[in-house]
Amino acid sequence: MMRNKEIVLFYAGCLGLCLPFFLIAGAASTEMLVLCVSEALMLLCAFGLFTAWRYHRLRQLNDQMRKVREGRYQMNPQDYEEGELSILHSEIYKVTVQLRESAEQLQTQQQLLSDSLSDISHQLKTPLTSMMMMVDLMQQPQMEQAQRQEFLRLIAAQLTRMRWLIQSLLKMAKLEARAVQFMPxxxxxxxxxxxxxxxxxxxxxxxxxxxxxxxxxxxxxxxxxxxxxxxxxxxxxxxxxxxxxxxxxxxxxxxxxxxxxxxxxxxxxxxxxxxxxxxxxxxxxxxxxxxxxxxxxxxxxxxxxxxxxxxxxxxxxxxxxxxxxxxxxxxx
The missing domain is CATH 3.30.565.10 (Histidine kinase-like ATPase, C-terminal domain)
Structure with missing residues (x-):
């Protein structure tokens, strides 16, 4: 606590304010000087204890914020009684809940993206593999013209399906990203x-x-x-x-x-x-x-x-x- 410059300056200011009163009390009598010094020490000790308690609570909040930064979002919303620290704790708790929900949504979206990429890869790889096989077979000179024409028809059908799939995926991506401007x-x-x-x-x-x-x-x-x-x-x-x-x-x-x-x-x-x-x-x-x-x-x-x-x-x-x-x- 004494590492904080404002606390040191506060105690130095209190000592500077009390010094003239100590001199006046000492001139009056020794008993008066002892009484004034005792009262001042008791007030400073009480303030020091209260300040130490508040700094202890602030350290707890700092520890909780560090845990949030590390991805640990557990936080008890009923740790504090009424007061300014309770308000601060409540606001930090709300931010923690929002961060936890955002992290969960992000994780869900990442999983959805991974699954979508896997599905898209599968949907495109299957017709591509089929077309590559047909192209390889069409390169054989002994293939009959009728069979060649059938392969061309199948390749055209696969390309049409792939074009529809890609267009549909792009539309879905725009809809999910809310990038579509509807014109009712x-x-x-x-x-x-x-x-x-x-x-x-x-x-x-x-x-x-x-x-x-x-x-x-x-x-x-x-x-x-x-x-x-x-x-x-x-x-x-x-x-x-x-x-x-x-x-x-x-x-x-x-x-x-x-x-x-x-x-x-x-x-x-x-x-x-x-x-x-x-x-x-x-x-x-x-x-x-x-x-x-x-x-x-x-x-x-x-x-x-x-x-x-x-x-x-x-x-x-x-x-x-x-x-x-x-x-x-x-x-x-």
Whole structure:
């Protein structure tokens, strides 16, 4: 404690102030001088003890801050009673909690990044390996022209899939980084759904799926048409893949609280174990197709929730799936 210059200066100042009183008391009588010196020593000792206690508490806070700096975030919020040190301790505790939460979020994000890079590497390495093998085989002079043309068709299909995958990953990265600037505008839901159906037309035709639209012509929502059409298109593709030769029904509902868009199919349904993970990136359920990547529904979820909407799925094996999109009315 005496290493602190302000404490030394305080004691020196007190001694300088008391010295004239000691001289006056000594001139009066020896007893008066002893009394004044004793009183001064008692006050200085009391102040010294109190200051030592406060510095002890400050050292404890310093030790706790050092532990926080070392990554140890344990701290008891009830160590102090009322007073200025208690306020300081409370503020340090709040900062400690925030740092701990930030460290946990950073660790989670680092793990997510590691998993994402691993998934992306796998998704790109598989078609690249396949294409390299086909290119090697095509270099053989004895290969028939028909086989060569088939290999070229397969390589073109793989390149198209890789381009779609890279574009989807870039969109997902922008959505997760909140770098997408949505441009909400009043949009009729029928035009939005027709645009989504055109995006999923190839899958609808490929799997022989019939679409039924039950939506009022004047039903309007305020949202970003481009991004929302892509979200609905991904859901429609998923329904088409799992409702081959079946039907996909699109319904719109409006009430005083929410606007709803419901997309349901009468296909094979979703395994209950897959439902909690359906909107996770790169998650492939038990009924996933061999060429499924597991990114479409995750992107739909990101797009809809980024516009203050919700996306839920209800399904039973053998009885189809029901995707419910809700936008709550904003109360001004």
């Amino acid at each position: 505008q009043p949009t009729t839901v029928r035009s939005l759904i027709n645009r989504s159906l055109s995006q999923a037309e190839a899958e609808m035709v490929r799997y022989g799926v019939e679409t039924v639209l039950d939506c009022p012509a004047d039903f309007t929502l305020t949202l970003d048409e481009n991004w929302t059409a892509e979200a609905l298109g991904n859901i429609l593709r998923n329904c088409a893949e799992h409702a081959q030769q079946g039907q996909v029904r699109i319904m719109c509902m409006h009430n005083a609280l929410v606007d709803e868009i419901v997309i349901e199919d009468n296909g094979e349904g979703i395994d209950p174990a897959d439902l909690p993970h359906l909107f996770e990136r790169f998650y492939r359920g038990r009924n996933a197709k061999p060429d499924s990547v597991g990114i479409g529904l995750a992107m739909s979820y990101q797009i809809i929730t980024a516009q203050s909407g919700t996306l839920q799925v209800f399904s039973q094996p053998g009885r189809g799936s029901r995707f419910v999109i809700r936008f709550v009315h904003q109360i001004v």
